[in-house]
Amino acid sequence: MVLEVALFDVIAGQEDAFAAAYLEARKQLENAEGSRTIRMSRGIETSTRFVLQVEWDSLEAHEAFRASESFGVWRGLIGPHFANPPHVEHFTDVQDS
DSSP, rough: EEEEEEEBBBBBOOHHHHHHHHHHHHHHHHHHHTEEEEEEEESSSSSTEEEEEEESSHHHHHHHHHHHHHHHHHHHHHHHBSSSSOEEEOOGGGGGG
């Protein structure tokens, strides 16, 4: 299992619009082969910052999603709200290393 962590900085004043777009775009992640759990959190101290966590079966499953048409839909919905490109990293559990 691989954990994708994506940090999104959203244009000030567009936080609620981003959250609404995410709720619509989330369907693309839910239907992606190899996705397991999906969680988006909003910053308390920095309300324009959001963190997405997605558990994938494998890094290859996430890469397949990124190469799919569904990713284009996902990015088309949430991307207009980005203040800058997201920062994305992948993690594995320590006991699985």
